Amino acid sequence: MNAPLSRRRLVLGLAASLFATTFCAAADRPKAVIGISVLTLANPFFKDLADSMTAEAKAHGMTTIVTSGEFDAAKQQNQVADFIVRKVDAIVLCPCDSKAVGTTLVQANKAGIPVFTADIASLAKEGKVVGHVATDNFGGGKLAAVALIEALGGKGKVAILDHPEAESVILRTKGFNEELARQKRENGVTIEVVATLPGGAAKDRSMKATEDLLQAHPDLNGIFAINDPSALGAVAALEKAGRSGQVKIVGFDGMPEGKAAIKAGKIYADPIQFPDRIGQIAIQNIVKYLAGDDVSKETLIPTQLYRKADADKDPALK
Amino acid sequence: MTNARQQLATALRHYGMAGVLVLLCAFFSAVTIRDQQLSGAEAADSLVDQLSKAGKQSTVLVIARATDEDQQFAKSLRVRLETAGLVVAGVVTGEPRDARKELQRINDNGAGLAIIAATPECATWTILADLPTKFPALGNPRIVSPQASRWPVFLTRQNLLNVANQIVVVAILSAGLTFVILTRGIDLSVGSLIALAAVVATRLVRDRLGGTEATGASLVLAALAGLALCTLIGLASGAVVVHFNLPSFIATLAVMQAASGLAFILSQGQSIYEVPESSAWLGRGTGLFGLPHAVTLMLLVFAAAHILLTRTVLGRHLYAVGGNEQAARLSGVPVGRVKLFAYAACAALAGLGGIVMASQLKSGAPTYGTSYELYAIAAVVVGGTSLTGGQGNVLGTLVGALIIAVINNGMNLTGVESYTQKVVLGLVILAAVLLDRLKGRFGPNARH
Numbered sequence: 120m121n122a123p124l125s126r127r128r129l130v131l132g133l134a135a136s137l138f139a140t141t142f143c144a145a146a147d148r149p150k151a152v153i154g155i156s157v158l159t160l161a162n163p164f165f166k167d168l169a170d171s172m173t174a175e176a177k178a179h180g181m182t183t184i185v186t187s188g189e190f191d192a193a194k195q196q197n198q199v200a201d202f203i204v205r206k207v208d209a210i211v212l213c214p215c216d217s218k219a220v221g222t223t224l225v226q227a228n229k230a231g232i233p234v235f236t237a238d239i240a241s242l243a244k245e246g247k248v249v250g251h252v253a254t255d256n257f258g259g260g261k262l263a264a265v266a267l268i269e270a271l272g273g274k275g276k277v278a279i280l281d282h283p284e285a286e287s288v289i290l291r292t293k294g295f296n297e298e299l300a301r302q303k304r305e306n307g308v309t310i311e312v313v314a315t316l317p318g319g320a321a322k323d324r325s326m327k328a329t330e331d332l333l334q335a336h337p338d339l340n341g342i343f344a345i346n347d348p349s350a351l352g353a354v355a356a357l358e359k360a361g362r363s364g365q366v367k368i369v370g371f372d373g374m375p376e377g378k379a380a381i382k383a384g385k386i387y388a389d390p391i392q393f394p395d396r397i398g399q400i401a402i403q404n405i406v407k408y409l410a411g412d413d414v415s416k417e418t419l420i421p422t423q424l425y426r427k428a429d430a431d432k433d434p435a436l437k
Numbered sequence: 438m439t440n441a442r443q444q445l446a447t448a449l450r451h452y453g454m455a456g457v458l459v460l461l462c463a464f465f466s467a468v469t470i471r472d473q474q475l476s477g478a479e480a481a482d483s484l485v486d487q488l489s490k491a492g493k494q495s496t497v498l499v500i501a502r503a504t505d506e507d508q509q510f511a512k513s514l515r516v517r518l519e520t521a522g523l524v525v526a527g528v529v530t531g532e533p534r535d536a537r538k539e540l541q542r543i544n545d546n547g548a549g550l551a552i553i554a555a556t557p558e559c560a561t562w563t564i565l566a567d568l569p570t571k572f573p574a575l576g577n578p579r580i581v582s583p584q585a586s587r588w589p590v591f592l593t594r595q596n597l598l599n600v601a602n603q604i605v606v607v608a609i610l611s612a613g614l615t616f617v618i619l620t621r622g623i624d625l626s627v628g629s630l631i632a633l634a635a636v637v638a639t640r641l642v643r644d645r646l647g648g649t650e651a652t653g654a655s656l657v658l659a660a661l662a663g664l665a666l667c668t669l670i671g672l673a674s675g676a677v678v679v680h681f682n683l684p685s686f687i688a689t690l691a692v693m694q695a696a697s698g699l700a701f702i703l704s705q706g707q708s709i710y711e712v713p714e715s716s717a718w719l720g721r722g723t724g725l726f727g728l729p730h731a732v733t734l735m736l737l738v739f740a741a742a743h744i745l746l747t748r749t750v751l752g753r754h755l756y757a758v759g760g761n762e763q764a765a766r767l768s769g770v771p772v773g774r775v776k777l778f779a780y781a782a783c784a785a786l787a788g789l790g791g792i793v794m795a796s797q798l799k800s801g802a803p804t805y806g807t808s809y810e811l812y813a814i815a816a817v818v819v820g821g822t823s824l825t826g827g828q829g830n831v832l833g834t835l836v837g838a839l840i841i842a843v844i845n846n847g848m849n850l851t852g853v854e855s856y857t858q859k860v861v862l863g864l865v866i867l868a869a870v871l872l873d874r875l876k877g878r879f880g881p882n883a884r885h
Contacts, residue, residue, distance in 0.1 A: 151561050160855060184852045191807060192708075192798055197603045201849035204596040208561055218710045219800040222717065231502035231558065233532070243710070284706050411537030411564035 151181040151209070153405060154202030156195050158213040158239065160187040163374055164394050165213065168237060171398030172211060179406050181208075188215040196223045203230045209405045210234045217242040217286060224248065233408055237401040238394075240417075242286070250404040250414040252397050256287045259390040259422035260294020263369050266388040266424055267310070267341050268302055270367040274309045275340030278332050280318035280325050280349040288320065288345045291371060295343055313339070318349040325352025326359075333360055341367040347377030347389065354385045373425055375435070382430035390422035453872065454821055454836045461840060465591040465847035472585035473593070474557040476506045480583035481514035484554055487581060489521045495551040496526045498543065498578070500559045503531050507556055510583075514554060526550060533562045540564070544572035553580045590850055598729060604842035605731045606631065606790040606797075607809060608835060611816035612742045613786030615834045616779040618817050619746075621759045621826025622685035624780060626674060627787035627813055629696035631806030633670075634663035634791030636700045639709040639801030648711045656716055664788040670696060671784020675777040685780075693810070700803035708802035712795075720797030731793050738786065742831040755779060759826030815862075816841055819869040840865070 153176055157165040165187070173183045184207065188195030192215045202210055203226065210227055214220035217239060224246025227234045236251045267277060279295065282288045292315070302308040313336050318325035325344060329352060332339060344350035350370030357363045363385060370377050373391025380386040397420055404414045430436055475483055488497065499514050501507035511530050518525050526548065529539045536559070543550055553565065560582045569577050590596060610627045617624045638659040642648065646655035674692045678685045722730045746752035754775045757765040766772050790809075795801045820837025822829025844865060848858045 151563075184849075185854060186849065187855050189855075190804060192802065193606065193794055193805065196798065197599075197845075198849060200599045200603065201596075201846060204590060204593065204599055205850060206558065208558065216708050216798075216800070216802055216804070218708045219798045219802060221710070222721065222797065222799045229504065231504035231507060406563070409533050409561070409563045411533035411535075411562070413534070 151405075151409065152205070152207045153181055153183045153209050153211060153402070154186070154199070154205070154207040155183050155211045156186045156188050156198045156202075156213070157237075158187070158215055159189050160185075161189075164372065164392065165238075167394040168213070168398045171395035172237075172402050175399045175402035176405075179402065181402075181405075188213075190215050192216040192219045192223075195220075196226070199223050199227055203227060203232060207232060208409065211401050211405070212236050212241075213239045214241055219243070221245040233405075235401055235404055235408075237397050238287075240286070249408055250401075250416060250418065252400045252404065252418045252420065254287070254392045254397065255419035255421045256290035257294040258419070259371060259392070260291035260296075261298035262294075262390040262422055262424050263291065263343050263371060264295045264298035264302070266390070266426070267343055267367065267369045268299070268308055270369065270387040271310060271341050273302075273307070276311050276313045276336060276338060277341035277343060278314040278316065278336065278339060279312060280328060280342060280344040280353060281315050282318060282320035282345055282349070285320065291345050310341070318344065318352060320346050320349055322348045322352040322355070325349035326356045327352075329353040329356035330360070333357075333362065333366075339366055341369070344368060344370045346370065347372040347374040350377060350386050350389075351380060354380060358385075371422075378425065378430055378433060378436055381425060381427055382433070382436050384427060388424050388426040391425045392422055393420055396420045454819065454833060454840065454869075458836055458840050458843065461843050461847065462591070465843065465850065466589035469590040469592075469847075469850050470587055471590055472557075473588040473590070474585050475583045476556070477509045478513040480510050480556070481517060483583050484514060484581065485517045485521060487584075488518065488523065488552060488554065494522070494524060496524045496548065497552045497554055498526050498539065498550055499528045500536050500539075500553060500555040500565075501528075501530050502556065502558060507558075510556060518554075533564045536562065537564050540568075540572050540575065544574045547574045550575045550578040553578045555580060555582055557582045557585070591847060594727075596846070596850070598727075598732070600839070600842045600846045601732045601735075602729055602797075603846065604838050605729075605735045606794050606806075607812045607816060607841070608735050608838040609738050609786050609790045609793065610809060610813040611820070611834050611838050612738050612831055613783035614810075614813045614817050615742070615746075615820075615822055615829065615831045616755060617685070617783045618814075618822050618824060619755045619759045619826060619829060620776050620779045621762070622678065622776065622779065623689065623814070623824075624671075624674070624685065624783045624787075625689040625810050626670070626692040626696055627783065627790075628806040628809040628811075629693045629700065630667045630670065630784055630787035631791035631794060631809060632700040632801075632803045633696045633703075634667050634788035635795035635801035635805050636704045636709065636803055637666055637801075638663035638792055639712055639795055640703055642713075642716070643709055643711040647713075649713050651713050651716075653715060653718075656713070660792045663792055664785055667788030667791070668781050668785040671781040671787075672777060674784070675780030678780065679773045679776050697803065704801065704803045706803060708800045708804075710800035712799060714799075716796055717799050718796065720793055720795075720799075731797070734789075734793065738789070739831060739835050746831055751775065751778065756827055759828075761827070812841065815866045815869075819866060821869075837869070 157169050160166055169185045176183045186198045195215045210232055220241050221243030224234055228247050233249045236248050238253050240251050241248050281292055316328040318328045342353050344353050347370050350368050353368050357366055367387045370386050370389045373389050377389055400418050407414050497518055499511050501511040508530050511528050515525050515528055526543050527539045529536045641659040641662055642651050674688050677683055677688045719730050724730050754770045757770050758772050758775050794805050816838035817834050819840055820833035
């Protein structure tokens, strides 16, 4: 009896809900529109990055369209294709695949839309990027070594929870090893790297890797984990083995959960990244570009060491 | 039940989803109506009329970007302005920085400038704001752009091609999946097979067939190898389902894991991009009427699948197996072989999807196709094929895939943020399944 009616209702309801969400966005066309596609919005780093870009763009009278590739290079390519149809004035990408992003860049270049990258650089041979902004991962790796030397008083056995699939992590590990080697030469530091294991940049895999580490090296003193999830995985393994506090951990990132662990004394320190600075400078690059000014090809944002003393003062952790 | 209502139910069953697609298109057209700028020579024409009233001897600076259309605009505008007796002080085709240099040059000459003719995209450049303070010698030039007409962004040719292009891979997958679902099975491995085919083909090209110097024939060979491997895997999962009577859900879940792992092993977790330019032919090239090759391929796949399902014995057997396996077996349908075919064809088409994706992105990576099996299942279900087997058709699947593509594209165009997009897509799938239920209640089967 009421089948056609409810069918119509379904369709109308769907249309109405879509309409409600879209109407406001379609109303007026502001000065310049920036299309953004980040790696994933599930990671707070990229959420902060996107939010700071939107805020900075607003401060310059521009608006943003924020999308996320969610690690899917094809999805990101589609998002860029939609930006091109919408005739955005500039595009900011955190490429889902540094090497496969080339065809996407070429598409935007052909449409005359300038592309900027943030956090992750394009390693593709083709396609033009106006400017890239990222954390100074190499410098951050050095800071991590400084922190671990400090935590261990310059001696002991350490391990690295690595994730060499990511370009940024390769730089972190390289910086760590170089700084350690330098301090060994110059300052009489006697720290030995006894193992470098893959932790998948993830909590679960890092926890298992740390458990194995503790079996192989019962006298381990310190761990450098290349990001916060790895560091937190190591923390979990140490707690499970009843050895928390005995092995010093240095992480990387400064995610809220990592900072909380630093405050609790479970992680010694993090070189922290500043996604908000990265976002601001990416937008300022666009402002410069549209004003006809020169844009620097690459801007590296230095990290800063964040220890328990900083965590105790951090208003975000209250 | 009255005759009229029966007819309505039949009509809805056959055209309901197509109707929803049309409604969606109409809706997104309505909310994306914006000023559409003319481009190229046409835009130049409209500007000349406007500018010739400005009086002879007025100096004009033309600003456009470096794209083909913009260059054409700049070139023809220059010729026409000069014919109309105006003075063209300069032509910029490039970036804001180039515009700054040219403005600085004219400013330094002290000649003054009456008009800046810029394409609409260039008119938003901030270098063109506050000109009198930045370049005092120019005077206060008027900035003019080609006239605009109101037209929905959704309905532009480029956008419609985008929609088609964006759904090609999922659509090809879902065509194959329709076969399997018609037999009352499911194939969860299709997403992983995309990655596997892409990795196998690109790795063959890189390591065995000449890398970036590979010839067209080598590329075809590599693609066929990827397809063949996927077909074999499909045959294997079909064989497991048929001979050990395993639920297809479990069998293909295992294959999904194994195929994904294999793709990671073969690529060592990296993306393989050492392939020639020409490998983008399928994914990015266009053919007759400007139709992308990938879209043509998709249409061919659907035409073939439609003919197979509606005109051949095998097609009728697929329906029979899904409708009532026991009855089909008793009436002499080779149930095992029909199912084997369904899984093999599904896997082969997943492999084809992988080849298309590798071509679109000009590289192969083991992360391709993650969770695409869910999109494909959604397309099949939205398209009206019943998960309980035996009912549905492949044209419905195409409509289902298009509905998903249109919703995704429409939400991107209207700036719906990505969390909301997921919610909406989920609701659409739910609505489609509910619709399927309602159809069942009032369709011909309801009276049994």
